[in-house]
Amino acid sequence: MPSACDSLIEDIEDMVSSTDPTPHERQSARKSIIPRSRKKKEPSNEELQADSLIPGTQKIWMKTWGCSHNNSDGEYMAGQLAASGYKMTDDPTEADLWVLNSCTVKNPAEDHFRNSIKKAQDQQKKVVVAGCVPQAQPRMDYLKGLSIIGVQQIDRVVEVVDEAVKGHSVRLLGQKKDGGRRLGGARLDLPKIRKNPLIEIISINTGCLNACTYCKTKHARGDLASYPIEELVERARQSFQEGVCEIWLTSEDTGAYGRDIGTDLPTLLWRLVEEIPEGAMLRLGMTNPPYILEHLENYSFIHPFLHSMLSFSLYFRVPGVTIATDIICGFPGETEEDFQETMDLVKLYQFPSLFINQFYPRPGTPAAKMEQVPAHMKKQRTKELSQLFHSYNPYDHKVGERQNVLVTEESFDAQYYVAHNKFYEQVLVPQRAEFKGKMIEVDIYEAGKHFLKGRPVEDSQPFTPSIAAPLQRGEVSGLVQVNRQIKPLHRYSFFTNTDLTDNHPQIIVITLYINEKLLNIWL
DSSP, rough: OGGGGGGSSGGGGSSOOSSOOHEEEEEHHHHHHOOOOOOOOOHHHHHHHHHSSSSSEEEEEEEOOOOOHHHHHHHHHHHHHTTOOOOEOOOOOOOOOEEEEEEOOSSSHHHHHHHHHHHHHHHEEEEEEEHHHHOOOEEEEEEEETTEOTOGGGGHHHHHHHHTTTTTTEEEEEOEETTEEEOOSSSSTTTTTOTTTTTOOOEOOSOOOOSOOOHHHHHHOOBBBEEEEEHHHHHHHHHHHTTOEEEEEEOGGGGTTTTOOOOHHHHHHHHHHOOOOTTEEEEEEOOOOOHHHHGGGGOOSSSEEEEBBSOOOOOOOOOEEEOEEEEEEETTTTOHHHHHHHHHHHHOOOEEEEEEEOOOOOTTTTTSSSSOOOOHHHHHHHHHHHHHHHHTTTGGGTTTTTTEEEEEEEOTSSSSSSOTTTTTTTEEEOOOOTTTTOOOEEEEEESSOOOOEEETTTOOOOBOSSSSHHHHHHHOOOOOHHHHHHEEOOEEEETTTTTOSSOOOOEEEEOOOEEEEEEEEEE
Protein backbone atom coordinates (compact mmCIF):
# COMPACT_ATOMS: atom_id res chain seq x y z
CA MET A 1 0.00 0.00 0.00
CA PRO A 2 1.58 3.32 -1.03
CA SER A 3 2.06 5.94 1.66
CA ALA A 4 0.55 9.41 1.58
CA CYS A 5 3.86 10.80 0.40
CA ASP A 6 3.76 8.50 -2.61
CA SER A 7 0.22 9.47 -3.60
CA LEU A 8 -0.35 10.98 -7.03
CA ILE A 9 -2.41 14.18 -7.10
CA GLU A 10 -3.42 15.02 -10.67
CA ASP A 11 -4.31 18.57 -9.62
CA ILE A 12 -4.44 20.71 -6.50
CA GLU A 13 -8.23 20.46 -6.52
CA ASP A 14 -7.90 16.74 -5.80
CA MET A 15 -6.70 17.60 -2.29
CA VAL A 16 -10.12 19.06 -1.37
CA SER A 17 -13.05 16.67 -1.00
CA SER A 18 -16.66 17.68 -1.58
CA THR A 19 -17.44 16.24 1.87
CA ASP A 20 -14.91 18.44 3.64
CA PRO A 21 -16.39 21.21 5.85
CA THR A 22 -16.60 24.62 4.26
CA PRO A 23 -14.63 27.55 5.73
CA HIS A 24 -17.91 28.89 7.20
CA GLU A 25 -18.66 25.54 8.87
CA ARG A 26 -15.16 25.36 10.31
CA GLN A 27 -15.47 28.89 11.72
CA SER A 28 -18.84 28.09 13.31
CA ALA A 29 -17.46 24.95 14.93
CA ARG A 30 -14.62 26.94 16.47
CA LYS A 31 -17.06 29.01 18.56
CA SER A 32 -17.86 26.00 20.79
CA ILE A 33 -14.23 25.21 21.46
CA ILE A 34 -12.73 26.36 24.77
CA PRO A 35 -8.94 26.69 24.48
CA ARG A 36 -6.78 25.15 27.21
CA SER A 37 -3.48 26.56 28.31
CA ARG A 38 -0.39 24.48 27.58
CA LYS A 39 2.89 24.18 29.35
CA LYS A 40 5.75 25.59 27.36
CA LYS A 41 8.40 23.08 26.42
CA GLU A 42 11.74 23.33 24.73
CA PRO A 43 11.64 22.54 21.00
CA SER A 44 13.01 19.11 20.21
CA ASN A 45 15.21 18.19 17.29
CA GLU A 46 12.22 16.45 15.75
CA GLU A 47 10.18 19.65 15.80
CA LEU A 48 12.99 21.65 14.25
CA GLN A 49 13.27 19.08 11.51
CA ALA A 50 9.53 19.21 10.87
CA ASP A 51 9.65 22.99 10.59
CA SER A 52 12.22 22.64 7.80
CA LEU A 53 9.52 20.97 5.67
CA ILE A 54 7.30 24.04 5.66
CA PRO A 55 6.98 24.92 1.94
CA GLY A 56 8.65 28.20 1.03
CA THR A 57 11.70 27.78 3.26
CA GLN A 58 13.75 25.53 0.94
CA LYS A 59 16.52 26.25 -1.55
CA ILE A 60 15.69 25.68 -5.22
CA TRP A 61 18.05 25.07 -8.14
CA MET A 62 16.70 25.51 -11.64
CA LYS A 63 18.17 24.25 -14.91
CA THR A 64 16.75 25.25 -18.29
CA TRP A 65 17.56 23.76 -21.69
CA GLY A 66 16.49 24.98 -25.12
CA CYS A 67 15.21 28.09 -26.83
CA SER A 68 14.64 31.64 -25.64
CA HIS A 69 10.93 30.88 -25.13
CA ASN A 70 11.87 28.14 -22.69
CA ASN A 71 14.38 30.46 -21.00
CA SER A 72 11.66 33.05 -20.50
CA ASP A 73 9.45 30.37 -18.91
CA GLY A 74 12.34 29.50 -16.58
CA GLU A 75 12.76 33.14 -15.58
CA TYR A 76 9.07 33.39 -14.73
CA MET A 77 9.15 30.22 -12.63
CA ALA A 78 12.23 31.39 -10.73
CA GLY A 79 10.61 34.77 -10.05
CA GLN A 80 7.43 33.27 -8.65
CA LEU A 81 9.33 30.86 -6.41
CA ALA A 82 11.55 33.65 -5.05
CA ALA A 83 8.55 35.92 -4.53
CA SER A 84 6.90 33.12 -2.57
CA GLY A 85 9.82 32.84 -0.16
CA TYR A 86 11.94 30.10 -1.71
CA LYS A 87 15.65 30.82 -2.06
CA MET A 88 17.00 30.34 -5.58
CA THR A 89 20.56 29.03 -5.64
CA ASP A 90 23.19 28.56 -8.34
CA ASP A 91 24.63 25.58 -6.49
CA PRO A 92 22.71 22.34 -7.17
CA THR A 93 24.43 20.54 -4.31
CA GLU A 94 22.99 22.86 -1.66
CA ALA A 95 19.47 22.87 -3.11
CA ASP A 96 16.63 20.91 -1.51
CA LEU A 97 14.70 20.67 -4.77
CA TRP A 98 15.62 20.82 -8.45
CA VAL A 99 13.33 22.31 -11.09
CA LEU A 100 14.38 20.89 -14.47
CA ASN A 101 12.97 22.82 -17.45
CA SER A 102 13.41 20.62 -20.53
CA CYS A 103 13.74 20.86 -24.32
CA THR A 104 12.41 18.22 -26.70
CA VAL A 105 13.94 19.40 -30.00
CA LYS A 106 16.77 16.85 -30.15
CA ASN A 107 17.71 13.58 -28.51
CA PRO A 108 20.83 14.94 -26.75
CA ALA A 109 18.80 17.64 -24.96
CA GLU A 110 16.38 15.05 -23.63
CA ASP A 111 19.29 12.79 -22.66
CA HIS A 112 20.77 15.59 -20.53
CA PHE A 113 17.36 16.15 -18.95
CA ARG A 114 16.89 12.47 -18.14
CA ASN A 115 20.41 12.19 -16.74
CA SER A 116 19.81 15.22 -14.52
CA ILE A 117 16.69 13.58 -13.08
CA LYS A 118 18.70 10.48 -12.20
CA LYS A 119 21.48 12.59 -10.70
CA ALA A 120 18.99 14.45 -8.53
CA GLN A 121 17.42 11.22 -7.35
CA ASP A 122 20.83 9.73 -6.60
CA GLN A 123 21.52 12.76 -4.40
CA GLN A 124 18.14 12.43 -2.63
CA LYS A 125 16.91 15.72 -4.10
CA LYS A 126 13.24 16.36 -4.70
CA VAL A 127 12.49 16.96 -8.39
CA VAL A 128 9.92 18.98 -10.34
CA VAL A 129 10.06 18.77 -14.14
CA ALA A 130 8.82 21.31 -16.66
CA GLY A 131 9.16 22.23 -20.31
CA CYS A 132 8.40 20.48 -23.57
CA VAL A 133 9.51 16.91 -22.76
CA PRO A 134 6.99 16.12 -20.00
CA GLN A 135 4.29 18.18 -21.74
CA ALA A 136 4.63 16.08 -24.90
CA GLN A 137 5.26 12.72 -23.18
CA PRO A 138 4.12 12.82 -19.55
CA ARG A 139 3.85 9.02 -19.34
CA MET A 140 7.52 8.28 -19.99
CA ASP A 141 8.83 5.69 -17.53
CA TYR A 142 11.55 7.96 -16.15
CA LEU A 143 8.92 10.60 -15.28
CA LYS A 144 6.83 8.28 -13.12
CA GLY A 145 6.13 9.73 -9.70
CA LEU A 146 7.52 13.17 -10.57
CA SER A 147 5.62 16.43 -10.36
CA ILE A 148 5.10 18.13 -13.73
CA ILE A 149 4.47 21.76 -14.67
CA GLY A 150 2.95 22.06 -18.14
CA VAL A 151 4.20 24.72 -20.54
CA GLN A 152 0.98 26.72 -20.07
CA GLN A 153 0.88 26.20 -16.31
CA ILE A 154 4.07 27.99 -15.26
CA ASP A 155 1.98 30.46 -13.23
CA ARG A 156 1.27 27.58 -10.83
CA VAL A 157 4.86 26.56 -10.18
CA VAL A 158 4.62 27.55 -6.50
CA GLU A 159 1.69 25.19 -5.95
CA VAL A 160 3.51 22.31 -7.59
CA VAL A 161 6.76 22.92 -5.71
CA ASP A 162 4.87 23.30 -2.42
CA GLU A 163 3.33 19.87 -2.90
CA ALA A 164 6.58 18.30 -4.11
CA VAL A 165 8.31 19.54 -0.95
CA LYS A 166 5.65 17.72 1.07
CA GLY A 167 6.20 14.51 -0.90
CA HIS A 168 3.19 14.70 -3.21
CA SER A 169 3.27 14.22 -6.97
CA VAL A 170 1.28 16.87 -8.85
CA ARG A 171 0.78 17.13 -12.61
CA LEU A 172 -0.63 20.27 -14.24
CA LEU A 173 -0.76 19.86 -18.02
CA GLY A 174 -3.91 21.77 -19.01
CA GLN A 175 -4.24 24.56 -21.56
CA LYS A 176 -5.14 28.17 -20.84
CA LYS A 177 -8.49 29.04 -22.45
CA ASP A 178 -10.89 31.95 -22.48
CA GLY A 179 -14.38 31.27 -23.82
CA GLY A 180 -13.09 28.19 -25.60
CA ARG A 181 -10.23 30.05 -27.30
CA ARG A 182 -6.73 28.87 -26.44
CA LEU A 183 -4.54 31.57 -24.90
CA GLY A 184 -0.86 32.29 -25.41
CA GLY A 185 -0.02 31.03 -21.94
CA ALA A 186 0.37 32.31 -18.40
CA ARG A 187 0.04 36.02 -17.59
CA LEU A 188 2.94 38.20 -18.71
CA ASP A 189 2.97 40.34 -15.54
CA LEU A 190 4.04 37.52 -13.21
CA PRO A 191 7.15 37.91 -11.01
CA LYS A 192 10.32 37.08 -12.93
CA ILE A 193 14.07 36.83 -12.37
CA ARG A 194 15.89 37.81 -15.55
CA LYS A 195 19.15 35.94 -16.15
CA ASN A 196 20.41 39.23 -17.54
CA PRO A 197 18.76 42.26 -15.89
CA LEU A 198 19.37 44.26 -19.07
CA ILE A 199 17.49 41.87 -21.38
CA GLU A 200 13.78 41.03 -21.32
CA ILE A 201 12.58 37.99 -23.28
CA ILE A 202 8.92 38.29 -24.30
CA SER A 203 7.13 35.29 -25.78
CA ILE A 204 4.57 36.86 -28.10
CA ASN A 205 2.80 33.60 -28.93
CA THR A 206 3.07 29.88 -28.40
CA GLY A 207 2.81 27.07 -30.93
CA CYS A 208 2.71 27.44 -34.71
CA LEU A 209 0.65 26.87 -37.84
CA ASN A 210 2.97 24.29 -39.37
CA ALA A 211 3.13 20.51 -39.15
CA CYS A 212 6.81 19.74 -39.71
CA THR A 213 7.33 15.99 -39.78
CA TYR A 214 10.50 16.11 -37.66
CA CYS A 215 9.21 18.44 -34.93
CA LYS A 216 8.42 17.19 -31.43
CA THR A 217 7.92 20.71 -30.06
CA LYS A 218 4.56 20.88 -31.84
CA HIS A 219 3.36 18.06 -29.56
CA ALA A 220 4.17 20.22 -26.54
CA ARG A 221 3.37 23.78 -27.66
CA GLY A 222 0.48 22.96 -30.00
CA ASP A 223 -1.20 25.24 -32.49
CA LEU A 224 -0.72 28.98 -32.68
CA ALA A 225 -2.03 31.02 -29.74
CA SER A 226 -1.07 34.71 -29.53
CA TYR A 227 -1.02 37.21 -26.68
CA PRO A 228 -3.05 40.40 -27.22
CA ILE A 229 -1.03 43.41 -28.33
CA GLU A 230 -1.94 45.47 -25.26
CA GLU A 231 -0.57 42.82 -22.90
CA LEU A 232 2.70 42.63 -24.83
CA VAL A 233 3.08 46.41 -24.96
CA GLU A 234 2.43 46.64 -21.23
CA ARG A 235 5.06 43.97 -20.54
CA ALA A 236 7.60 45.89 -22.62
CA ARG A 237 6.70 49.11 -20.83
CA GLN A 238 7.19 47.49 -17.43
CA SER A 239 10.52 46.01 -18.54
CA PHE A 240 11.87 49.39 -19.62
CA GLN A 241 10.77 50.86 -16.30
CA GLU A 242 12.95 48.22 -14.62
CA GLY A 243 16.08 49.25 -16.51
CA VAL A 244 15.95 46.86 -19.46
CA CYS A 245 17.64 48.18 -22.59
CA GLU A 246 17.12 45.25 -24.98
CA ILE A 247 14.00 43.19 -25.69
CA TRP A 248 13.91 39.84 -27.45
CA LEU A 249 10.64 38.86 -29.09
CA THR A 250 10.40 35.11 -29.31
CA SER A 251 8.08 32.19 -29.95
CA GLU A 252 8.04 29.01 -32.02
CA ASP A 253 7.21 31.21 -35.03
CA THR A 254 7.09 34.98 -34.54
CA GLY A 255 6.11 35.54 -38.19
CA ALA A 256 2.75 33.87 -37.60
CA TYR A 257 1.94 36.14 -34.65
CA GLY A 258 -1.63 37.41 -34.47
CA ARG A 259 -3.21 35.29 -37.20
CA ASP A 260 -5.43 33.66 -34.57
CA ILE A 261 -6.60 36.96 -33.02
CA GLY A 262 -7.07 39.16 -36.06
CA THR A 263 -3.80 41.09 -36.06
CA ASP A 264 -0.23 40.63 -37.30
CA LEU A 265 3.43 41.09 -36.42
CA PRO A 266 3.98 44.52 -38.04
CA THR A 267 1.06 45.94 -36.07
CA LEU A 268 2.65 44.69 -32.85
CA LEU A 269 6.07 46.02 -33.80
CA TRP A 270 4.80 49.50 -34.59
CA ARG A 271 3.10 49.64 -31.19
CA LEU A 272 6.27 48.50 -29.44
CA VAL A 273 8.32 51.14 -31.25
CA GLU A 274 6.28 53.77 -29.45
CA GLU A 275 7.57 52.43 -26.11
CA ILE A 276 11.25 51.83 -26.93
CA PRO A 277 13.57 54.38 -25.30
CA GLU A 278 16.18 56.04 -27.48
CA GLY A 279 19.15 53.71 -27.96
CA ALA A 280 17.38 50.59 -26.71
CA MET A 281 17.16 47.63 -29.08
CA LEU A 282 14.47 45.20 -30.18
CA ARG A 283 15.45 41.77 -31.46
CA LEU A 284 13.12 39.56 -33.49
CA GLY A 285 13.91 35.86 -33.72
CA MET A 286 12.57 32.39 -34.47
CA THR A 287 10.52 32.67 -37.63
CA ASN A 288 9.73 30.81 -40.85
CA PRO A 289 9.66 32.12 -44.45
CA PRO A 290 5.97 31.51 -45.29
CA TYR A 291 4.86 34.21 -42.86
CA ILE A 292 7.80 36.58 -42.41
CA LEU A 293 8.15 37.24 -46.14
CA GLU A 294 4.78 38.98 -46.13
CA HIS A 295 6.04 41.66 -43.73
CA LEU A 296 9.52 42.59 -44.95
CA GLU A 297 8.73 46.24 -45.64
CA ASN A 298 8.04 46.82 -41.94
CA TYR A 299 11.34 45.82 -40.30
CA SER A 300 13.71 48.77 -40.76
CA PHE A 301 13.43 49.76 -37.07
CA ILE A 302 14.57 46.54 -35.40
CA HIS A 303 17.83 44.60 -35.35
CA PRO A 304 18.38 43.56 -38.98
CA PHE A 305 18.80 40.06 -37.55
CA LEU A 306 16.54 37.08 -38.04
CA HIS A 307 16.79 33.50 -36.85
CA SER A 308 14.92 31.94 -39.71
CA MET A 309 14.64 28.97 -41.98
CA LEU A 310 16.41 29.78 -45.27
CA SER A 311 14.88 32.92 -46.80
CA PHE A 312 16.98 34.65 -49.39
CA SER A 313 14.62 37.45 -50.38
CA LEU A 314 15.70 39.09 -47.14
CA TYR A 315 19.17 39.70 -48.54
CA PHE A 316 17.71 41.91 -51.25
CA ARG A 317 14.91 43.53 -49.25
CA VAL A 318 16.81 44.31 -46.02
CA PRO A 319 20.37 45.50 -46.80
CA GLY A 320 22.99 44.02 -44.48
CA VAL A 321 20.54 41.68 -42.76
CA THR A 322 22.07 38.90 -40.66
CA ILE A 323 20.31 35.57 -41.13
CA ALA A 324 20.97 32.87 -38.57
CA THR A 325 19.62 29.56 -39.80
CA ASP A 326 19.46 25.86 -39.01
CA ILE A 327 20.34 22.97 -41.31
CA ILE A 328 19.46 19.34 -40.63
CA CYS A 329 21.90 16.82 -42.05
CA GLY A 330 20.57 13.39 -42.97
CA PHE A 331 16.85 14.00 -42.94
CA PRO A 332 15.02 10.85 -44.14
CA GLY A 333 15.24 10.56 -47.91
CA GLU A 334 18.15 13.01 -48.26
CA THR A 335 20.25 11.91 -51.25
CA GLU A 336 23.85 12.74 -51.98
CA GLU A 337 22.61 15.24 -54.58
CA ASP A 338 20.40 16.91 -51.97
CA PHE A 339 23.32 17.25 -49.61
CA GLN A 340 25.56 18.74 -52.31
CA GLU A 341 22.89 21.37 -53.02
CA THR A 342 22.98 22.28 -49.32
CA MET A 343 26.77 22.60 -49.47
CA ASP A 344 26.51 24.82 -52.56
CA LEU A 345 23.96 27.01 -50.78
CA VAL A 346 26.26 27.59 -47.82
CA LYS A 347 29.21 28.31 -50.13
CA LEU A 348 27.16 30.90 -51.98
CA TYR A 349 25.67 32.79 -49.01
CA GLN A 350 28.33 32.08 -46.36
CA PHE A 351 25.91 32.43 -43.47
CA PRO A 352 27.62 34.15 -40.53
CA SER A 353 25.56 32.15 -38.03
CA LEU A 354 24.71 28.55 -38.84
CA PHE A 355 23.30 25.88 -36.52
CA ILE A 356 24.17 22.47 -37.94
CA ASN A 357 22.27 19.49 -36.59
CA GLN A 358 22.41 15.81 -37.35
CA PHE A 359 18.88 14.48 -37.81
CA TYR A 360 17.46 12.76 -34.73
CA PRO A 361 14.17 10.85 -35.08
CA ARG A 362 11.94 12.08 -32.26
CA PRO A 363 9.39 9.61 -30.88
CA GLY A 364 5.88 10.07 -32.18
CA THR A 365 6.81 12.24 -35.17
CA PRO A 366 6.07 11.21 -38.77
CA ALA A 367 9.75 11.54 -39.70
CA ALA A 368 10.65 8.87 -37.14
CA LYS A 369 8.68 6.35 -39.21
CA MET A 370 10.35 7.23 -42.51
CA GLU A 371 13.25 5.33 -43.99
CA GLN A 372 16.34 6.64 -42.23
CA VAL A 373 19.67 7.74 -43.69
CA PRO A 374 22.40 5.46 -42.27
CA ALA A 375 23.93 6.84 -39.07
CA HIS A 376 27.49 6.91 -40.42
CA MET A 377 26.31 8.92 -43.43
CA LYS A 378 24.53 11.47 -41.23
CA LYS A 379 27.67 11.92 -39.16
CA GLN A 380 29.85 12.31 -42.23
CA ARG A 381 27.58 14.91 -43.81
CA THR A 382 27.38 16.83 -40.53
CA LYS A 383 31.18 16.83 -40.36
CA GLU A 384 31.58 18.03 -43.96
CA LEU A 385 29.10 20.86 -43.55
CA SER A 386 30.73 21.93 -40.28
CA GLN A 387 34.14 22.02 -41.95
CA LEU A 388 32.73 24.19 -44.74
CA PHE A 389 31.17 26.59 -42.25
CA HIS A 390 34.48 27.01 -40.42
CA SER A 391 36.41 27.57 -43.67
CA TYR A 392 35.28 31.17 -44.18
CA ASN A 393 35.39 34.34 -42.06
CA PRO A 394 32.15 36.29 -42.47
CA TYR A 395 33.26 39.44 -40.66
CA ASP A 396 36.63 40.31 -42.21
CA HIS A 397 35.09 43.11 -44.29
CA LYS A 398 33.90 44.81 -41.09
CA VAL A 399 37.43 45.67 -39.90
CA GLY A 400 37.94 49.43 -40.02
CA GLU A 401 34.26 50.29 -39.57
CA ARG A 402 33.02 52.64 -36.86
CA GLN A 403 29.92 51.27 -35.14
CA ASN A 404 27.52 52.03 -32.32
CA VAL A 405 27.11 48.98 -30.10
CA LEU A 406 24.98 48.18 -27.07
CA VAL A 407 26.86 46.52 -24.18
CA THR A 408 24.71 43.98 -22.33
CA GLU A 409 26.78 41.08 -20.95
CA GLU A 410 30.13 39.54 -20.10
CA SER A 411 32.07 37.14 -22.32
CA PHE A 412 32.35 33.48 -21.32
CA ASP A 413 36.06 33.89 -20.52
CA ALA A 414 35.29 37.01 -18.44
CA GLN A 415 37.92 38.98 -20.39
CA TYR A 416 35.55 41.29 -22.29
CA TYR A 417 32.13 42.83 -22.24
CA VAL A 418 29.87 41.65 -25.05
CA ALA A 419 28.04 44.20 -27.17
CA HIS A 420 25.96 43.92 -30.33
CA ASN A 421 25.68 46.24 -33.29
CA LYS A 422 22.45 46.81 -35.23
CA PHE A 423 23.00 43.58 -37.19
CA TYR A 424 23.27 41.71 -33.89
CA GLU A 425 26.88 40.83 -34.60
CA GLN A 426 28.83 40.16 -31.42
CA VAL A 427 31.39 42.88 -30.63
CA LEU A 428 33.86 42.39 -27.79
CA VAL A 429 34.84 45.60 -25.97
CA PRO A 430 37.05 46.38 -22.94
CA GLN A 431 35.62 45.55 -19.54
CA ARG A 432 34.95 48.97 -18.12
CA ALA A 433 32.21 49.32 -15.55
CA GLU A 434 30.91 52.50 -17.16
CA PHE A 435 30.14 50.60 -20.39
CA LYS A 436 27.65 48.06 -18.99
CA GLY A 437 24.16 48.77 -20.27
CA LYS A 438 25.41 51.63 -22.46
CA MET A 439 25.50 52.40 -26.16
CA ILE A 440 29.11 53.18 -27.09
CA GLU A 441 30.96 54.08 -30.28
CA VAL A 442 33.80 51.75 -31.31
CA ASP A 443 36.27 51.24 -34.13
CA ILE A 444 36.40 47.61 -35.30
CA TYR A 445 40.04 46.47 -35.33
CA GLU A 446 39.78 42.65 -35.42
CA ALA A 447 37.42 39.99 -36.74
CA GLY A 448 37.08 36.36 -35.70
CA LYS A 449 34.76 33.58 -36.79
CA HIS A 450 32.00 34.48 -34.36
CA PHE A 451 32.93 37.97 -33.18
CA LEU A 452 34.34 41.40 -33.83
CA LYS A 453 36.57 43.41 -31.49
CA GLY A 454 35.93 47.09 -30.96
CA ARG A 455 38.11 49.88 -29.57
CA PRO A 456 36.16 52.70 -27.89
CA VAL A 457 36.41 55.97 -29.80
CA GLU A 458 38.29 58.62 -27.83
CA ASP A 459 36.23 61.52 -26.55
CA SER A 460 32.96 59.72 -27.34
CA GLN A 461 30.53 59.55 -24.44
CA PRO A 462 28.62 56.37 -23.55
CA PHE A 463 24.88 56.81 -23.96
CA THR A 464 22.40 55.28 -21.49
CA PRO A 465 19.29 53.84 -23.20
CA SER A 466 17.72 52.64 -19.95
CA ILE A 467 15.15 54.98 -18.45
CA ALA A 468 15.69 53.52 -14.96
CA ALA A 469 18.40 51.76 -13.01
CA PRO A 470 18.38 48.03 -13.86
CA LEU A 471 17.45 45.47 -11.24
CA GLN A 472 20.26 43.68 -9.46
CA ARG A 473 21.15 40.19 -10.64
CA GLY A 474 18.74 37.79 -8.96
CA GLU A 475 16.26 40.53 -8.05
CA VAL A 476 12.62 39.75 -8.73
CA SER A 477 10.82 41.74 -11.40
CA GLY A 478 7.23 42.85 -11.02
CA LEU A 479 6.88 42.71 -7.23
CA VAL A 480 5.16 45.11 -4.88
CA GLN A 481 8.09 45.95 -2.63
CA VAL A 482 7.84 47.75 0.71
CA ASN A 483 10.92 48.68 2.70
CA ARG A 484 10.94 47.03 6.12
CA GLN A 485 13.62 46.25 8.71
CA ILE A 486 12.26 42.76 9.32
CA LYS A 487 13.26 39.12 8.91
CA PRO A 488 11.38 36.01 7.58
CA LEU A 489 8.90 34.66 10.09
CA HIS A 490 6.03 32.74 8.50
CA ARG A 491 4.55 31.98 5.11
CA TYR A 492 0.88 31.41 4.48
CA SER A 493 -0.81 30.15 1.30
CA PHE A 494 -4.54 30.50 0.75
CA PHE A 495 -6.30 28.71 -2.12
CA THR A 496 -9.87 29.35 -3.23
CA ASN A 497 -11.59 26.04 -3.88
CA THR A 498 -14.00 27.31 -6.52
CA ASP A 499 -11.62 29.39 -8.65
CA LEU A 500 -8.42 27.33 -8.47
CA THR A 501 -8.55 25.91 -11.98
CA ASP A 502 -6.20 25.65 -14.93
CA ASN A 503 -7.77 28.78 -16.40
CA HIS A 504 -8.26 30.97 -13.34
CA PRO A 505 -5.81 30.24 -10.52
CA GLN A 506 -6.40 32.44 -7.49
CA ILE A 507 -3.40 32.35 -5.19
CA ILE A 508 -2.52 34.63 -2.31
CA VAL A 509 0.99 34.17 -0.98
CA ILE A 510 2.10 36.41 1.89
CA THR A 511 5.65 36.37 3.17
CA LEU A 512 6.32 38.15 6.47
CA TYR A 513 9.84 39.36 7.13
CA ILE A 514 11.74 40.54 10.17
CA ASN A 515 15.12 42.35 10.16
CA GLU A 516 15.29 42.33 6.36
CA LYS A 517 14.92 45.18 3.93
CA LEU A 518 11.94 43.96 1.96
CA LEU A 519 8.40 42.86 2.64
CA ASN A 520 7.10 41.13 -0.49
CA ILE A 521 3.40 40.62 -0.95
CA TRP A 522 2.29 38.72 -4.05
CA LEU A 523 -1.45 38.62 -4.70
